[in-house]
Amino acid sequence: MRYPALVGIAFCVALPFVAVPPAVGQEDDVFAFIPLGGRSLLEAALAEGLPNDLTERIAEAEVDAAAWRNILDAAKSGAPAIDGLDSWQADTLAHYLAWQAPFDPAGELPRDGRDMALQLCQSCHIITVVVTQERTREAWLGTMNSPSHVEITTTDAERELLADYLVINAGIPIDLVPPALRAGGASY
Ligand code: HEC
Incomplete structure (x- = not known):
């Protein structure tokens, strides 16, 4: 489970927060507590650089999430961007690729x-x-x-x-x- 350790840590101190609706243009911030999905994780990894064999697989492979998780784990040594993902993020990315790949990682990501x-x-x-x-x-x-x-x-x-x-x-x-x-x- 992803969150149990976090329960009770936040808001131990009574902060003077007032429930103000988010101002226009700040939507991204107010939703920042929702963990990144596979598209954002992949976008960040692509910006950092991924080995060609991995981007080729994204463009070709149609395999399930467990297989994608193995592919990502195997890519860690040559791809710091993948190595830097925590286990939840790697699983999130693996499931994204399982349902959305194959697609062109150089194009707009699904x-x-x-x-x-x-x-x-x-x-x-x-x-x-x-x-x-x-x-x-x-x-x-x-x-x-x-x-x-x-x-x-x-x-x-x-x-x-x-x-x-x-x-x-x-x-x-x-x-x-x-x-x-x-x-x-x-x-x-
Ligand atoms: C067209 C209106 C509408 C949209 C759009 C909508 N919901 Fe709901 N949702 C409802 C209504 C009405 C209820 C309360 C009645 C019920 O439980 O079906 C509800 C309740 C829920 C609940 C709590 C009750 C339950 O069924 O367990 C969850 C969870 C939920 N929605 C998930 C989602 C998710 C996920 C999405 C986006 C994919 C979504 N909703 C989009 C109308 C909507």
């Missing part, structure tokens, strides 16, 4: 689970409803196929990717959620 959560999961309730839940992938897929959610537009592979992203990265303790996103945001 959206990741975090991108989808921010794009698709805020119009009826705040993102907190999503990212604070800890669930199995079957439970996430069940939520997305429930009547309230079935009309959200994604491909089947994207739903699987979003579920995998949330299994690895959701369950964020409420202490880590900015006060402005903690309560009162559900409109259903």
